[in-house]
Amino acid sequence: xxxxxxxxxxxxxxxxxxxxxxxxxxxxxxxxxxxxxxxxxxxxxxxxxxxxxxxxxxxxxxxxxxxxxxxxxxxxxxxxxxxxxxxxxxxxxxxxxxxxxxxxxxxxxxxxxxxxxxxxxxxxxxxxxxxxxxxxxxxxxxxxxxxxxxxxxxxxxxxxxxxxxxxxxxxxxxxxxxxxxxxxxxxxxxxxxxxxxxxxxxxxxxxxxxxxxxxxxxxxxxxxxxxxxxxxxxxxxxxxxxxxxxxxxxxxxxxxxxxxxxxxxxxxxxxxxxxxxxxxxxxxxxxxxxxxxxxxxxx
Amino acid sequence: xxxxxxxxxxxxxxxxxxxxxxxxxxxxxxxxxxxxxxxxx
Numbered sequence: 001x002x003x004x005x006x007x008x009x010x011x012x013x014x015x016x017x018x019x020x021x022x023x024x025x026x027x028x029x030x031x032x033x034x035x036x037x038x039x040x041x042x043x044x045x046x047x048x049x050x051x052x053x054x055x056x057x058x059x060x061x062x063x064x065x066x067x068x069x070x071x072x073x074x075x076x077x078x079x080x081x082x083x084x085x086x087x088x089x090x091x092x093x094x095x096x097x098x099x100x101x102x103x104x105x106x107x108x109x110x111x112x113x114x115x116x117x118x119x120x121x122x123x124x125x126x127x128x129x130x131x132x133x134x135x136x137x138x139x140x141x142x143x144x145x146x147x148x149x150x151x152x153x154x155x156x157x158x159x160x161x162x163x164x165x166x167x168x169x170x171x172x173x174x175x176x177x178x179x180x181x182x183x184x185x186x187x188x189x190x191x192x193x194x195x196x197x198x199x200x201x202x203x204x205x206x207x208x209x210x211x212x213x214x215x216x217x218x219x220x221x222x223x224x225x226x227x228x229x230x231x232x233x234x235x236x237x238x239x240x241x242x243x244x245x246x247x248x249x250x251x252x253x254x255x256x257x258x259x260x261x262x263x264x265x266x267x268x269x270x271x272x273x274x275x276x277x278x279x280x281x282x283x284x285x286x287x288x289x290x291x292x293x294x295x296x297x298x299x
Numbered sequence: 300x301x302x303x304x305x306x307x308x309x310x311x312x313x314x315x316x317x318x319x320x321x322x323x324x325x326x327x328x329x330x331x332x333x334x335x336x337x338x339x340x
Contacts, residue, residue: 028310028311028312029306029310029311030310031308031309031310031328032309033308033309033310033328034306034308034309034310037308048312056321056322056323057312057315057323059317060302060303060314060315060316060317060323061303062305062312062313062314062315063303063304063305063311063313063314064303070305072305072311072313074311074312074313077312077315077323265306265310266305266306266307266310266311
């Protein structure tokens, strides 16, 4: 009798990059201060989105708890790409480093990808085409397939040979997925937070106008992964409410090659999620995690 | 200071407080105790 989890192969391949586990942090949910807690859990590291120039972010309050989730409006606070690159080694965990990038214009996206594309420490670039908290870089700018295709094509040309992921929002996800694929994206991250609002009834004010994340959006994200996986050939990184090992399995069965953990990592140790996923594989008699992708049975 | 925190480990940038001269610092890792003259309050 083999020991629990022994002999389970958690490794996957994404855009030609071997990852030791199918898990990675969702952008903006793991800072360098917290890296010590996640060694051996993630197959890739993915820091918070970088932008061409520093951003102060949105005024507080920025977060609000909701049933089974949270609404955030951080506003892409970051020190800008120059300092990001200077401090990049802080994110070296000995695993592939994916970098999330965003700009206000097509030109900004292109210039950013040129910088990131030429850095050998960076394994792949995730284009943040869907942050709901930045009007220009988010909903208005990248709302439709024409914008997605234009940005992805410019970034593709700016970072030749560098694997490119496009992170999409739920709205129009299938059309946007097709557009990103057509423009040369190597993979798609499905999906970002969903536009949401919390209200403080006592003060009669808006509390946080931002993006909803956490288990509350999991069924929506699963649907998005499922539909997109049937519409495109490129691999999908599932994201949205993953909080357990069985959630990881569900996203992979729905079509994801890898899975991001975000909000749940504020509540529980992501190591437990990986352990649960390993136990799940053991229980169902599947020794190879990669075989889970798209492995739904048809009734 | 007391701010609403998302992660508590510096990751989410949810618990920021404004500082003099512009920008924000995280109350969870840069604080929660600050020198009063640093903050814009």
